[in-house]
Amino acid sequence: MQSEINIMASFKHLGVAPEFIQALKELGIKHPSEIQEKAIPVLLKTKTDFIGLAQTGTGKTAAFGLPMLQNIDPKLSHVQTLILAPTRELVQQIKKQLFKFTKYGESKIFVEGVYGGEKIDIQIQNLKRTTHVIVATPGRLNDLLDRKIIDIRKVNTVILDEADEMLSMGFKDALTKILDHTPKSKNTWLFSATIPSGIQQIIEHYMSPQAVRVVINKNELVNANISHTYITTTIDQKQNVILSLLEARPDDRGIIFCRTKAGTKTLTEFLKEEGFSVEALEGDMQQRDREKVMRAFKKGNLQVLISTDVSARGIDVSDLAFVLHHQLPEHIEYYTHRSGRTARAGKTGQSIALILGSELKRIHEMNKELGIKFKEISI
CATH class of the missing domain: 3.40.50.300 (P-loop containing nucleotide triphosphate hydrolases)
Structure with missing residues (x-):
């Protein structure tokens, strides 16, 4: 009372x-x-x-x-x-x-x-x-x-x-x-x-x-409840890294962001073949197909949504444990929008970026511009 x-x-x-x-x-x-x-x-x-x-x-x-x-x-x-x-x-x-x-x-x-x-x-x-x-x-x-x-x-x-x-x-x-x-x-x-x-x-x-x-949080443009990590890998190894990450989180739900529609489709097909509950969300989809995918994701029937930046705009699904960046976004501010899909309404979440060795400079740029601290992790 x-x-x-x-x-x-x-x-x-x-x-x-x-x-x-x-x-x-x-x-x-x-x-x-x-x-x-x-x-x-x-x-x-x-x-x-x-x-x-x-x-x-x-x-x-x-x-x-x-x-x-x-x-x-x-x-x-x-x-x-x-x-x-x-x-x-x-x-x-x-x-x-x-x-x-x-x-x-x-x-x-x-x-x-x-x-x-x-x-x-x-x-x-x-x-x-x-x-x-x-x-x-x-x-x-x-x-x-x-x-x-x-x-x-x-x-x-x-x-x-x-x-x-x-x-x-x-x-x-x-x-x-x-x-x-x-x-x-x-x-x-x-x-x-x-x-x-x-x-x-x-x-x-x-x-x-x-x-x-x-x-709000003027010193942190990205939600303070999100932990920010990155994994240094190669183009050839990215799919295997994603497999390992998903296998280590069998009960967690999240979104994987790709920069292109083609990359979204390719990764979706690969993960489906590996037995994961995933679907793609990309710009060429009919509205009814998009709605069908979103209903399944919101109901918890899908573990992972794989999406381009634009297609994921406005998505609000509670209890997403992680956001995975297949590639770093084209614009730094997109990182804010991607990461904000997790840790909503006071919950915690993890943002994981897969980067090439040549992209370490961009991690340092985001560190400085967004006021966040990235931690390197390994699989």
């Missing part, structure tokens, strides 16, 4: 309304994470632009979702909040989480998801209903704006989630077009793991110089 009182008091102290606290308790969210603790009071009490710099898996959906929902006026039928996210999976995840948060609310708050891979006619039909919040990928939202299906001229809040991922996926022009459709009086809340130059340009052009900025 005492622990329940403490749980409720902690979120109550941040200003979260009782109906949302009840939903949090049911979801097993016992204590505010650091980004929630620092963001929620500001976003509830102040009409402000906001920049939250935090890794994936740190509770950002609740950090922006709870104050956003609490500020919605259900009596108004127009779209009041627009949330932009890089992938279909993340849009669906955010929508699902917001729905759970509103379970005990007296007045219904209507949230719609807008994304590619589903028939646009179905989404158009859904948007004819009262909609307070739209969660969208930039590409599909722009399509609907071009068709004049969506009116976002009255939104009072725009939330950019995983902003750096949206940029790295080539959505900068789409983002600026969308932001130009929204009123200048709105508040923009931007959440990102990193602030590359493209994001800085958006901040300077579309956000107030007085925007509140919160940085």
Whole structure:
């Protein structure tokens, strides 16, 4: 009983309304994470632009979702909040989480998801209903704006989630077009793991110089609960090293990242022949095949997912013990996104990079730029 009182008091102290606290308790969210603790009071009490710099898996959906929902006026039928996210999976995840948060609310708050891979006619039909919040990928939202299906001229809040991922996926022009459709009086809340130059340009052009900025683990851009290791090997030996790593972790689930679609397919076929429960996730897949793989992985029917960087964007699967880098990513910031698939929601995880001797310099660069300490291990 005492622990329940403490749980409720902690979120109550941040200003979260009782109906949302009840939903949090049911979801097993016992204590505010650091980004929630620092963001929620500001976003509830102040009409402000906001920049939250935090890794994936740190509770950002609740950090922006709870104050956003609490500020919605259900009596108004127009779209009041627009949330932009890089992938279909993340849009669906955010929508699902917001729905759970509103379970005990007296007045219904209507949230719609807008994304590619589903028939646009179905989404158009859904948007004819009262909609307070739209969660969208930039590409599909722009399509609907071009068709004049969506009116976002009255939104009072725009939330950019995983902003750096949206940029790295080539959505900068789409983002600026969308932001130009929204009123200048709105508040923009931007959440990102990193602030590359493209994001800085958006901040300077579309956000107030007085925007509140919160940085979580500012000395560590990668989740502190992740251990970072590397194995020096050769191209010919990589597959055998991966075999040994998986054999040593028969009960652990994880993601293996490859830089190319061809590499993803080749490794998947090899591991299947060796008897491992694996599937690939890559750009040439049909949406239904992608969804089938993701359902199996989320249910625990697959031990390992093998994916390219872009295909894995927005994946949120709990209890992943490791991330394995078949090759180091092309861009250093991609390492942050890859590693953030493990150690989510306060859990621990391991990030293992397979490197060639000539790539040791890149490990030192990531050491310095990301503020992490790599440890060399052997099989």
